[in-house]
Amino acid sequence: MIRFLFKGLLRDRQRSLLPVTVVFIGALLTVFLQSWMTGILGDMIDFNAKFSTGHVKVMTKSYWDRVEQMPNDLALINTAPLIAGLEKEYPDVEWVSRIRFGGLIDAPDSSGETRAQGPAAGWGIDLLSPNSREAERLNIPKSMVRGRIPQQAGEILLSEQFAQNLKVGPGDAVTLVGSTMLGGMSLYNFTVAGTVSFGSNAIDRGAFIADLQDVRMALDMNDAAGEILGYFRTGVFDKELASGMVSGYMAKADTTDEFAPIMVSLRDQNGLSAMVDYMDYMIGIGIFIFIMAMSIVLWNAGLLGGLRRYGEVGVRLAMGESKGHVYRSMLWESVLIGTAGSVMGTALGLILAYWLQKTGIDISGMMKSSSMMLPSVFRTVVTPATFYVGFVPGLFATVIGTALAGIGIYKRKTAQLFKELQ
């Protein structure tokens, strides 16, 4: 019987081709939407984690309260024993000190007079330790535009855009005019080793990257750091793990001392929690709307098909097929159609998603004046969910649509069959 019905389904293109096409398009869009949203969300989280938040971050309570100001006068001191303790307690996390600071970069002329100046957003990161992965983490080798990565103390990187504005390049000397940890004025000379472009306008406008020890020297922050960032060694942010770490750490933390270290998760920073929840919500809403819209379309298609097959259903009922059997056979048809459309839609969606995962879409043109920490190339990401998410609207909508349309079979009065079939 199943073979018989399947044969009819294949031969009747209005019963198979049209719904399969609708399901195919729906599944394709769902798969692409899911991989696109996941990609953007993942890129945003990853970008923020690498440049700003870490997967978890340790800092003083006061620093956290004013974190937007990067208040290094409230930075952590004696970081070496603190990091040793963290490494012991959380061996699966890599801990790195960073100092973020603001200042003015002064580019002198040949006689040492100011030729150009510009405000800089500084990063003091561990560039020179042999085992440091910071340069790699910030993708510096691949972001180099001119020159090279600093190899000795006193060398810095400037963002290419910033360097062009200051008209400086590799080998030129610049002076950082800033504020020490204790509130004094700091003047410190550096040599530009190279220029970088990270593809994020917020960073590329005025980035100044120096080795951590140099920045400590410049800002009188011996063994101090504004932030200690923790990165899971898996490289992937784990919401539950981070949350557990934060809860455990904060249970033991001295919350009365404003200079005592506290720990926050990635989700608690830069409004990422709201953003992640919002994106999750939007993906859910998107898929829900797809299911509803496709259910209505397929319900309509089912109703039209039901009208077209009115005679067929009538004959089948007259010949002794039970209403339940007719209804179930239609549901089976819809399962076949939903599966076929979902498989095809998912396959093409995956091809598109893999392609965009590799090539990405460059949105730097739209980000010129943006201050958001966003990557300039958005990519899709294929996750395990990408392989099945298309089946949700593809299969469910088809079956729901058919189930709704097929209710008419039960309402049909067999007593009218002879008249209806005339």
Next chain:
Amino acid sequence: MKSNQSVISIRNLVKTFPMGNREFTALNGINLEFASGEFSGFVGPSGSGKTTLLNIIGTLDSPTEGEAMVLDHSVKLLTQKKAALLRSQKIGFIFQTFNLLPVYSAAENVEFPLLLQKMGGEARRKAVMEALEWVGLSDKAKSRPAQMSGGECQRVAIARAMVKKPEIVLADEPTANLDAENSHNILKTMVKLNQELGTTFLFATHDEKVIGYLRRIIRLYDGKVAFDELVTKI
């Protein structure tokens, strides 16, 4: 030929339908008995109750009052499921407009009732070919309805009704869409099957050609049996 045992027994049958605020009486006090192997027909003008009576005998509808026993089953007491089972095993239907399934071939259309009975593949194929031979359409087994004439389609419909070897075949105006030659061919086929297989044929018709082949004519008028006569063939 099967024995002349009763296959249909109708006692004081009344069928009413709601019509606005009133009740319309389609059948009023019908008493009829049909023996196995009959070739009979209900004749009468439109609205006389022919199709309603065929519906009740075919277990597609149930009486409002009275009793209709079909193959020892009270139609009134049959559930939807049991009625469907009885139809699938014992009752064949032939419609005015053939009602073949358009995407299937002649053989597949004939095969369908056997699939409902879950008959095995080999026996099914044999039965289908045999049924197509009865109606002289072995060479059209693979043709689809759109590729056949009206007469051929109706012969496929007869094969479909007969393939499961039902005890009763109900035919509602089976020749209404056919020309005279095809009508006579169809009717001769039915007579042949009635004689060879002993199947009871009941028609609802006002076609004189069909009436000419009937061995018993039940004339209905305003929901009542106006007369019921056996025809003596010369």
